[in-house]
Amino acid sequence: MFKKICTFMLVCIMTISMIGCSSTPKETTSDEENDVDTNISNSDTTELQKEAPMLAEKVKAGELPSLEYRLPITEDVMVESDIEELGIYGGNIVTTTHDHAHWTWGPYTEQSMFRFKQDGSGEVEPNVCKDFHANEDSTVWTIELREGMKWSDGEPFTADDVLFYYNHMSTPALNADRTPVNVGDENYYNAFTSKPYRCYYVIKDEKNYWAEFEKVDDYELTITFAAPKPNFPEAVAVDNKWMFAPKHVYKDFVARKDGVTDDETFPLITEEEALANANKTLEKQWDSYTTMGKGVGYYNWDYYQIPQLRSFIATKNNWDKVGETYELVRNPYFWKTDSEGRQLPYVDSIKIQIINELDQVTLKAVAGEFNFLLMKPEQYSTIASSTKDTHRVSKWSDVTWAxxxxxxxxxxxxxxxxxxxxxxxxxxxxxxxxxxxxxxxxxxxxxxxxxxxxxxxxxxxxxxxxxxxxxxxxxxxxxxxxxxxxxxxxxxxxxxxxxxxxxxxxxxxxxxxxxxxxxxxxxxxxxxxxxxxxxxxxxxxxxxxxxxxxxxxxxxxxxxxxxxxxxxxxxxxxxxxxxxxxxxxxxxxxxxxxxxxxxxxxxxxxxxxxxxxxxxxxxxxxxxxxxxxxxxxxxxxxxxxxxxxxxxxxxSPAPARFLIGNDLKNYPDGLVLADEFRFENLARFEQAYIVK
Incomplete structure (x- = not known):
């Protein structure tokens, strides 16, 4: 099978295409996959249910608001182009990872402010935001959000969640001119996330100047830089993908340090109080405010107690428990639909078995326990040959250098x-x-x-x-x-x-x-x-x-x-x-x-x-x-x-090879596996579906 692979380009100036062919034990072309009768393509889609049956039952029982309430206003709903075809609701994606895998499965569900296009061109497009644009010299960027969009707990997502994240979680101590306070200064403090993100400042006269975020209204904000920042969206998409946090939750985890006195929704709490709140709420025992900040600032998606904009959300905090299954269920407030207006995601959940032993992963894969798995080169021959009748192999380009x-x-x-x-x-x-x-x-x-x-x-x-x-x-x-x-x-x-x-x-x-x-x-x-x-x-x-x-x-x-x-x-x-x-x-x-x-x-x-x-x-x-x-x-x-x-x-670098069960559809071939593009996030897991 030949597949055109559009790789990346330098800030929208060059696209490199290559033709890749796979010699895996079993492969199918897109046409062959589309031959499978899913009872979707040939049906009257206007009669299809607009939400998953499991959510419709909750609505009927009064446990969940109606779909119309859960989605943004009609014109702000994000309508995804169908990857291959319309899917059907139900079923589970089953995979595995080890017990320190925040970043391994995180991209499956990630929803960033700006996302890279699926073609691997290096261009970004609106995702969480509805639109973005810059002034003539790229010193001021405007971001428009989706009206009526909600966190997974039903609370509104607004510009306040972006400003709170930026001002109180991701910036270090700043001087009046928005240059950072010197590390040795008595007023110095690091960002709550422990890591200052470079996408938010510019270098001018050999100094770093942090951007200023300003709220226009609940669904619009501006970001002003001291010098041109033409690559701001791309830099955010790589460096600080999410760019927001649920203020109504994090106000209890973040100690206020900048002298704010006029925000009654951000009460003054000490680091000790913030640490105690996080340990209690998230059922953890961090020993310091700094380590808690990194854990909560980086790995917030691990915890079922922290609301998300992601397509799937945690049900338990057992992501690090070897031998257990970490399950992510569909977000009932997810803000995307397919081309027929049906709320995504299609599958009920992603089940991730926590296994540290590579040989055990291989044995389970050979036994057919996974319908999704990124295979390591040393596993490939054994697994692919043993599952050729029940699975196929999807190849992506890999940006590993060796x-x-x-x-x-x-x-x-x-x-x-x-x-x-x-x-x-x-x-x-x-x-x-x-x-x-x-x-x-x-x-x-x-x-x-x-x-x-x-x-x-x-x-x-x-x-x-x-x-x-x-x-x-x-x-x-x-x-x-x-x-x-x-x-x-x-x-x-x-x-x-x-x-x-x-x-x-x-x-x-x-x-x-x-x-x-x-x-x-x-x-x-x-x-x-x-x-x-x-x-x-x-x-x-x-x-x-x-x-x-x-x-x-x-x-x-x-x-x-x-x-x-x-x-x-x-x-x-x-x-x-x-x-x-x-x-x-x-x-x-x-x-x-x-x-x-x-x-x-x-x-x-x-x-x-x-x-x-x-x-x-x-x-x-x-x-x-x-x-x-x-x-x-x-x-x-x-x-x-x-x-x-x-x-x-x-x-030489090996291509990325995914083991895909014959029951798992809408998983694209020939993409680029790269940290820049958020690894498997390009696959758009919310559109994957299971053929029963």
């Missing part, structure tokens, strides 16, 4: 390691000392190819020369390179090289979570064997909170790698512009703290600094030649990665 790899912390707190890790020759030696063909046969059943860390074929930034750089297997050359940058090594078995001028062994220490350790155990074992031949020690340590280590610059070697569709939409994976990725370490902290080293950041130099400059060129570009500047600058970012190979990759 299958298996690692990066070194260039800002390591050990200065000797820092010097070694910053030496490009060291990274070259580590790359060529590994037999990628052996990894391919052992880890991927020879399905992939030797590959350096770089964009996949058909994706923006793909460069054949880059993909093959330092991929030759040459242990002798690797040892010669290392002889110049470490202490002499005799090659005696059981011994390791020492760092130059020290008695410290050259050791790659992988900090890794328990679930990732299980997935990567064989890979690490192969690395260990390979690097013994060049005198480099490989060891590993299980850590519960890897992200916390990364943020504190306490990591050494990480399996987390750069990725992404384009640095224009998702720069933080390719550029050190916030405290986020392991491969650039504390350089990102420096930039995030307004180019300050006060709080542990480290100022980048050389090509790492050039990455920062390139990013700034993208976000400050204006005028008629903006598209050209953005395109050329994005290419420069790719070129800098190609030159330095800051992370080492070993095998």
């Amino acid at each position: 299958q298996f790899g690692f990066c070194l912390n260039p800002t390591h707190k050990d200065l000797d390691k820092r010097k070694l890790y910053q030496d490009k020759r060291f990274r070259q030696a580590l790359s060529i000392a590994v037999d990628r063909n052996l990894l391919n046969s052992t880890l991927a059943n020879n399905q992939l190819e030797p590959w350096q860390l770089s964009p996949a074929k058909g994706m923006l930034g793909y460069d054949e020369e880059w993909s093959k750089k330092w991929t030759e297997y040459d242990v002798e050359k690797a040892n010669k390179i290392l002889d110049d940058i470490t202490e002499p090594w005799v090659g005696k078995q059981g011994t390791y090289r020492k760092m130059k001028g020290t008695d410290k062994e050259v050791e790659l220490l992988f900090y890794i979570s328990e679930d990732k350790m299980k997935e990567n155990a064989e890979f690490l074992s192969l690395l260990q064997s390979a690097y013994k031949k060049i005198g480099v020690k490989v060891s590993s340590k299980i850590e519960a909170d890897i992200s916390k280590m990364d943020l504190a610059n306490d990591h050494d070697t990480s399996i987390r790698l750069p990725y992404g569709a384009t640095p224009v939409l998702r720069p933080d994976s390719m550029v050190p512009m916030r405290n986020y990725e392991a491969w650039y370490g504390a350089y990102g902290k420096w930039y995030e703290d307004n180019k300050s080293e006060v709080n542990g950041g480290i100022e980048p130099t050389g090509d790492m600094l050039e990455l920062v400059k390139a990013y700034e060129n993208i976000i400050t570009a204006t005028g008629t030649d903006r598209n050209k500047v953005v395109s050329e600058t994005a290419q420069k970012i790719y070129d800098l990665h190609k030159e330095n190979i800051w992370g080492i990759g070993f095998l």
Whole structure:
């Protein structure tokens, strides 16, 4: 089957198409799928029920208001284009994930203010909002909301929910001119969510200026920037998708810090009181206001007590309970319909079995227990061949840069390691000392190819020369390179090289979570064997909170790698512009703290600094030649990665392969699986339906 895949474009200036064909054990074309008689396409749709039977029964019993009340006013209801065909109500999507999977299943139900179009073009369109537009120089954006739209508990969704989220949850302490208060200032405080979102400020005269949100009325607001912000909708869609929160709930979780005295709906409470309220309401035991803020600010969709605009909502807070099923049921106040005015979603619920053991997931998949599953490469052959009569395989493009790899912390707190890790020759030696063909046969059943860390074929930034750089297997050359940058090594078995001028062994220490350790155990074992031949020690340590280590610059070697569709939409994976990725370490902290080293950041130099400059060129570009500047600058970012190979990759990226039960319809093929596009969110789960 051939499927046209529209990937992404640089801020609406280029579209790349590729033709992908699948060789999976069973595939169907869209026409073949549409041959299934669902009793919808050939029926009189005007006679179809406009809401799910389970909701209609509640209305009849007086337990739920009528559909007309639950939807926005008629002209503001969002009518979705049918993905393939009209669906039918009922049934369940059954899948699985592990017990730390906020982000894994979150995109299934996510509803953002602006969403990326399904074609993968990189363009955004209204979603939660009804419309948005900017003034001539993009310094003022106007957002129009949907009148009559409601949270999942029936409370109105208005501009107040957007302003409350922005002013009291997502901004740090600000000065009168809307620049952030210095980290060391006594009046400093971080955002309630713990993370200031870059989409909400601009850089002017080397200072960050936060936008000002103003309410026009209940369903309209303006966002004013101190300098042009032409990519505001795209930046929000990537960085802070939701951009709102139910004020009527969060007013009890957020301590008021900005001196507001004229808002009776936001009572003054202390951090201690806010923490106690959250622990009681959400049945948790956070030990501090800061950790609660991150948990509630980020992962609000975990909790059934917090109202949502999402298509499906939680029923219990058991998302982290291994062995249990975390169920998400349809939101009775969901504000979208299909082309015939029938309220979405179609299925009754999404059932997510919480399983940590990969082999158990494989066994259950083979047994046919799931009608939806994103398969890992090592599972694919076993599962697909065993379920060829009951399931099909849907292939998406993936923006992963490599299958298996690692990066070194260039800002390591050990200065000797820092010097070694910053030496490009060291990274070259580590790359060529590994037999990628052996990894391919052992880890991927020879399905992939030797590959350096770089964009996949058909994706923006793909460069054949880059993909093959330092991929030759040459242990002798690797040892010669290392002889110049470490202490002499005799090659005696059981011994390791020492760092130059020290008695410290050259050791790659992988900090890794328990679930990732299980997935990567064989890979690490192969690395260990390979690097013994060049005198480099490989060891590993299980850590519960890897992200916390990364943020504190306490990591050494990480399996987390750069990725992404384009640095224009998702720069933080390719550029050190916030405290986020392991491969650039504390350089990102420096930039995030307004180019300050006060709080542990480290100022980048050389090509790492050039990455920062390139990013700034993208976000400050204006005028008629903006598209050209953005395109050329994005290419420069790719070129800098190609030159330095800051992370080492070993095998080519595998396509994303979804196991789809024959009973699950309206799940599209050939899309792009990317964090920028919110992963499976592009599938529009609210339109999936079950054939009984």
